[in-house]
Amino acid sequence: MTDKKKSSRELALDILLEILEKGDFSHTLLNKTLKMQNTLTKQDRSFITRLVEGTLERLLTLDYILNSYSKVRVEKMKPFIRNLLRMSLYQLKYMDQVPDSAVCNEAVKMAEKRGFKSLSGFVNGVLRNIARDSRGDILPGEEKDREEYLSILYSTPKWMIEKWLKEYDYETVKKMLTAQFEEKKHTTIRVNLAKNTAGELADRLREDSIEVKEGSYLDCALKIQGFESLDSIKAFKEGRFTVQDESSMLIGLIAGIKEKDYIIDVCGAPGGKALHGAELLKGTGMLETRDVTDYKVSLIQENIERMGFHNIRTVKWDARIKDEDSISKADIVIADLPCSGLGVIGKKPDIKYNMTLEKQGELVKLQREILSVVSSYVKEGGTLIYSTCTVNRDENLGNVEWFMENHPFCLQSLEDYLPQKLSGETKEKGYLQLVPGIHDTDGFFMARLKRNIGSKAGYSGKRFHE
Known part of the structure; x- marks a missing residue:
């Protein structure tokens, strides 16, 4: 994908083939490709991004429509042809600024260029039939099913x-x-208050012609747009902010971090929560952030160096393996655990196609396994923060209920930690489920749990909140 002679559509199609046929991750591959293609204009980059993300977002809809017009079902088509049709149909249906004739003509040219001249007539026929059809929507009716x-x-x-x-x-x-389909114009960032105020950072970004507005819930959050890349922003390279959704920022608040605390973040990459925690320690204490691979640890370390904190260290560690030296040592353990990720499908649309009910069930087991291990690191009276970026009950409240039945912890109210304008009737009970479309955040779950005073390793209790 380094051929500079490829058109924007060809680059987009190559990305889609890698994602949908080979299982690559959309957000990493798209960013990598755009970074490699340094001669692309801003308009080209926007077009490729919209085409790739839009096709992924609407994949099942596109396949349903294609199957209504083609005698060959999508799953029976050659990989190149089915993804060419998907991408072209997305332009016809959702990109009004692109003329139908241009979509059809470019699709035929691409088929011929890639060695599928014998199928160019098929591609042309399917797309032109859809383009000129006046039947309107052919989607299933809401009342029927x-x-x-x-x-x-x-x-x-x-x-x-x-x-x-x-x-x-x-x-x-x-x-x-x-x-998940709302237009994503902005990037949410957390201000590094150790280096600048939100107002100072906003002024500086505006001087660089970047659009800035306040976050939805937190004073340390800003929303920015109108920039080429993060690496092109001087304030980012200087560590004056980091990219983080407001839902994730709330973890540092509900943890109730105090100066001199010792904190363990057990699944830390890429480091957003850990960096926030180190900042809230105000130069005191220590935050140890862990993850399972060298690559993930390197991501955290890179962000630590950029942000400039010294009360934080990285460790390569598998959270499923008990660290005997950490037992009962931590004032706070942050357990933002691997999950189905279905709260962030608006940002990573391919997640919803790769997840299955069976995989989700395995993740519940993994979460319980990790919680059983890392909860032993919490001191008596200390705090365990459990969070995920999903909206499934069994990964969230279901796991909390199971955990309290089998471990000496109880929920604590979040009322004193969360902003008043963040609605949620369960805050007093000690947990909160954020839902896209209801809250202006990713889908996210968080719970604050306290280790009972005098608890023993074999304790099993059913206290639900305190």
């Missing part, structure tokens, strides 16, 4: 729809699904 309707309209696997409808009401599910 609500699950099928939501699945196709919002391009989300039916099993997810069925699961969420058991956990949320119908309107909430629709809002959650709609939110």
Whole structure:
């Protein structure tokens, strides 16, 4: 994908082939490709990003429509052809500024250029039939089959729809699904208050022609847009801010971090929560942030060096393996654990196609395994923060309930830690589920748990909150 003669559409198609046929991750591959293609204009970069992300977001919808017009089902097509059709249909249906004729002509040219001249007529016929068809939407009706309707309209696997409808009401599910398609113009950042105030950083970014507005809930959060890349922003390279969603920033607040605390962050990459924790320690104490691979640890270390904190260290460690030297040592343990990631499908749309009910069940087991290990690091009376970036109950509240039945911990109210304008009737109980479309954040779950005074290793209790 380094051929500079490739058009924007060809680059987008190559990215889609890597993601959908070879299982590469959308956000990393897209960023890597755009970084390599340093001769692309800002307009080209925006077009490629929109085309790749949009095709991924609407994949099931696109396939449903294509199967309605093609005698050959999408799954039976050659990989190049099916992804060419998907990408072209996205332009026809969702990119009004692109003429239909240009979409069809470019698709035919690409098919011929890549050795599929014999199928160029098929490509042309399918796309032109769709373009000139006046039947309008051919999607399933809402009243006939609500699950099928939501699945196709919002391009989300039916099993997810069925699961969420058991956990949320119908309107909430629709809002959650709609939110993943909202135009993502801004990037949320957390201000490094050790180096500048939010106002100072905002002024500096505006001087560089970057658009800035306040965060939705927190004073340390800003939303920015109108920049080429993070590496092009001098304030970023100087460590004056880091990219982090506001939902993730809340972890540092509900932890109730005090000066001189000793904190262990057990699954820390890329380091956002750990860096926030180090900042809240105000140069005191120590935060040890861990992850399982050299690569993940290097990501954290890179961010530590950029942000300039000295009361934080990295360790390569598998969270499933008990560290005997850490038992009962930590004032706070932050356990933001591997999860299905279904709270961030608006940013990483391919997640929803790669996750299965079976994989999600395995993740629940992994989360419980890790919690059982890392909870032993918490001192008596200390705090365990459990969080995930998903909206599934069994990974979230279900795990908290299981954990308290088997370990000497109880929930503590979040009322004193969270901003008043952040709604959630469960804050007093000690946990909060953030839902896209309801809250202006990623989908995210957080719980604050206290280790009971005088608890023993074999304790099993069912106290739900305190």
